Amino acid sequence: LLDEVKRKGLYAWAQEQKFEALKAKIRAQILQEKGLTEEGLAGMDQTSRTSMETAIQEEITRRIKDVMKTELEGKAHADAKAGKPAAPMIIDISV
Template identity: 55%
Template sequence: MAMNGIGAMLSLGLPTATGGVEQPGKGPENPADAAKSRAEAAAARQKATLDEVREKGLYAWAQEQKFEALKAKIEKEMKAAKGISDASLAAMTPEERAATLTSLEAEISKRIQEVMQDALSGEAQKAAKEGRSAQPMIIDIAV
């Protein structure tokens, strides 16, 4: 069925005369509605984060965030070093992709353990240098 003028504009999501944008299958979305949607999404994300902090406690949540950031940083570095991208992963067969991801995950785990061990030994050496005994410590794995 051929569309003329306004019908074609509406089906393509082009600006309407009122300044809004008509999306196929949706009503017109004006800038105020878009801003309201973004604000609601941000409020939902913030509430989810606050609920998570309340559940885990601030310190545990912060350590988890640092750990995830460290893991992401190491994963990015390892992928770059091996020349692996999301596109190359997508192009692999399921078996190749699974093997590559398993290998990558094992190497990431090993690197994280090395980082944590370095932090522990560094703190122990610092304590020995200051003439105090090593005490239980909290490892800061900040990226």
């Protein structure tokens, strides 16, 4: 673990950990919405499981993009309303 932190840098490693936690949280939400568990998913036949895993990954990606888009648009709108020029921003993906 320490080697990984050294290789990536503390900030990048921490952001990666936050992102992975966010993806896990969203995955759990999706499974719950579909009435599934990890055990139930593991018990599916290979074709069904592959299809479900693909659908879950696509939904995770869609939800993360939606959140990021909303945050960026909100920040840009607030800056424009305040008369500030658009500025680069960092989105905190805390879980």
